[in-house]
Amino acid sequence: MQFTKEYFIQEFKKRLNEGYAVDIKQASNFELYQTLASIVRSGYNNAWHQNIKNNAREGNKQAYYFSIEFLPGRLLQSNLLNMGWYDTVISGLKDLDIDFYEVTEIEKDMALGNGGLGRLAAAFMDALASSGLPGNGNGIRYKYGLFKQKIVDGYQVELPNEWLNQGNSWEVRRDSKAVDIHINATEVSLLEKDGHLVPVYHGGKVIRAVPYDVGVVGFQNGCVNNLRLWDAEIPESEEVNYRTLDERRKIEDLTSILYPDDSTSEGRRLRLLQEYFFVSAGIQSILKHHKKAGHNLNKLADYVAIHINDTHPVLCIPELMRLLLDEEHYGWDEAWEITTQVMSYTNHTLMAEAMEKWPIHYIQELQPRIYQIICEIERRYVESLEKRGQAELIPSTRIIADNQIRMVSLAIIGSHSVNGVAKLHTELMKSQVLNDFYRLFPERFNNKTNGITERRWLQIANRELSKVLDKTIGKTWRYAADDLEMLLKYQDDEKVLKEINHAKYQNKVRLAEHVKKSNGLKISPDAIFDVQIKRLHEYKRQLLNLLRIIKLYQDLKENPNLDIQPRVFIFGAKAAPGYHEAKVIIKCINEVGNLINNDQTIQDKLKVVFIEDYSVSLAELIIPAADVSEQISTATKEASGTSNMKLMLNGALTVATLDGANIEIKDQVGDDNIFIFGLTKDEVTAHNQTQDYCAWDYYNNIPVIKRVLDALIDGSIPNIQVEGRHVFDLLTRFNDQFFVLADFEGYLAIQEQVDQAYRKPLAWAKMSLINIAKGGHFSADKTVQRYAKEIWHIKPVVEKDEAKYDSYQV
Ligand SMILES: *Cc1c(COP(=O)(O)O)cnc(C)c1O
Secondary structure: OOOOHHHHHHHHHHHHHHHHOOOOOOOOHHHHHHHHHHHHHHHHHHHHHHHHHHHHHHOOOEEEEEOOOEEEEOOHHHHHHHHOOHHHHHHHHHHOOOOHHHHHOOOOOEEEOOOHHHHHHHHHHHHHHHOOOOEEEEEEOOOOOOOEEEEEOOEEEEEOOOOOOOOOOOEEEOHHHOEEEEEOOOEEEEEEEOOEEEEEEEOOEEEEEEEEEEEEEOOOOOOEEEEEEEEEEOOHHHHHHOOOHHHHHHHHHHOOOOOOOOOOOOOOHHHHHHHHHHHHHHHHHHHHHHHHOOOOHHHHHHHEEEEEEOOOOOOHHHHHHHHHHHHOOOOHHHHHHHHHHHEEEEOOOOOHHHOOEEEHHHHHHHOHHHHHHHHHHHHHHHHHHHHOOOHHHHHHHOOEEOOEEEHHHHHHHOOOEEEEOOHHHHHHHHHHHOHHHHHHOHHHEEEOOOOEOHHHHHHHOOHHHHHHHHHHHOOHHHOOHHHHHHHHHHOOOHHHHHHHHHHHHHHHHHHHHHHHHHHOOOOOOOOEEEEEEOOOOHHHOHHHHHHHHHHHHHHHHHOOOOOOOOEEEEEEOOOOOOOHHHHHHHHHHHHHHHHHHOOHHHOOOEEEEEOOOOOHHHHHHHHHHOOEEEEOOOOOOOOOOOHHHHHHHOOOEEEEOOOOOHHHHHHHHOHHHOEEOOOOHHHHHHHHHHOOOOHHHHHHHOHHHHHHHHHHHOOOOOOOHHHHHHHHHHHOOOOOOOOHHHHHHHHHHHHHHHHHHHOOHHHHHHHHHHHHHHHHHHEHHHHHHHHHHHHHOOOOOOOHHHOOOOOOOO
């Protein structure tokens, strides 16, 4: 049956009454939300079920995206949009006198990720389903999402994020798909049995992995894929082996914490256990499914592609080997052939501190058989290089060195494809950090620039702009983001430009209302909304932004009549709890904000807003309201970035260094529609090689730099006696390893251009329009289609032109 408003209203009332014994007037927003979610679920469950059956029946090759993080945010609006039910539901709720947006606020963000990496995984899930591609996610169902950030006296305080307290409407527990995992054996011995060598584990424990499946609804094509998140439990038969509460708690802890650090590799045992846990569960479940469908394991690569998102899931490689060798009795060479055909790997960072390495004994204690297999992979790898006469490349590329397992080496050696996430990143990977691997396996290396889901970031988050687009270029852009380019024809159309500015203005009013509530601060939508939202990290250089704010403040104090465009600086950023420098920077931002926001003489020309607890949902509120997008990382440090793409798509103009995907954004919009500054990758590389950079010289020789840095330590900014000194030292005594001072003047100059450009609303709107029009280039749909074609070799099972728009039925 077709989904109509009449049907919806009737069904909504009925379910509300059945579920909660209330009518609409008495119902809480929570009850309204649950009721709505249940209708949505009923709408796609059949398609979900059919999709799983079809893939099995037709033997479609499927991709499995293994990621230790998924950061989808909320799913209600996204599911409604993708099902084609959005407008019907809003209008139906309106008839019932229910505010749809208030109801959506009830849903807790599914925040099973830190930032860019997890968000990319979630975007790929959406894009796979929306492209009709058979692609599944495999991850961990963390009990606590990324910590909740509070700002108290300017400091970050971390609180637990108990997102599952009221249940998760979108998951289905599947007991029948649970699998067991053996860990912590003290020893394995190989015994001969029926003509095979089989491993016998001594000691250790068995944990049960129970999957919770989340349906991933494709955009109006009837394709519903599966995101499988694993929880750990104690199997009943094993209860007696867990004798103390402490031992039991260890199992609970296994899926409790999402490690809140996205840029250093912490090396905690529990983290390694998490990695092995979700990898083993996922691979076992894939093999079970494959065999149940009656396929031969020799043909695994015809049916299955496994993707390793960053190195966290890299134990996929020895785990698949283990299962093929020990359970399926393959010989090594055959098992290795199958494994490397199935596996592919994405590298997300080239920063040394983020490269995963594990002490040998951690892996040995976790699963001695896995350790044996890694040693054998290593032995054969080293031998093969010796035979090829490339022994000189052994030290830099081998897996085991200094009593540590290098996860990047294992990933590259065990995969048929290795990709970077932006052109520059892939180039650096090939030419610098992983150059020795590139010399050995050039055919494995390729680029897949990251992407974003235009549905969430434009259709859902920016309804005002979406309406303007519909009116101007029709609705096809909603199906194919490249069609946004049709907007280019209107770049000199004053009416359209004004409408774009008006949409932006309305979004700014909405954000200003939020800021009034959350920060108690009044900001004017007429000011430039200058936005930097991302994890707090020194390489992302929130500090560069902050120094500029201090500089502007000093200028205004000297000359209150200085002619500058009013600006609101908006930050959203969480710092890893153990990352001291990042937390110090948050404190400084907040104290500079306090000083400026409370200074009457500034007359609202500057405001500094730190929005606490940055999340996907807050991003959806902030991004449509942004005029300026700050993408100012030290060149070579940001692999790709994706907030840069979200912001351009929403018409913000980018202030950027030539780093990550900023370069590709510049190539799309042209030099006139982006503000570029700063050291290039060649300059940064040269400084690093010659070690000739001297931050003190900048401080001593450039008065504007000295004046700004002195403000950090001379008491002119209250409440940062300790933190101001710390930042000062980072930038001077510790020689500013992210080249903040080297880029400072260039940054000031480019921001002066931004100030001038904003004074011409139509010219600004034209640049904005060009950014929106080119934003479709970075659609995650296109990115996953390239993965599908060039890496995974999977094909759409639902073709666009036979898309069944009414396939989500009731
Ligand atoms: C897109 C996104 C990110 C990534 O931002 P970058 O600026 O690319 O690091 C991080 N967190 C959230 C919530 C996002 O939506």
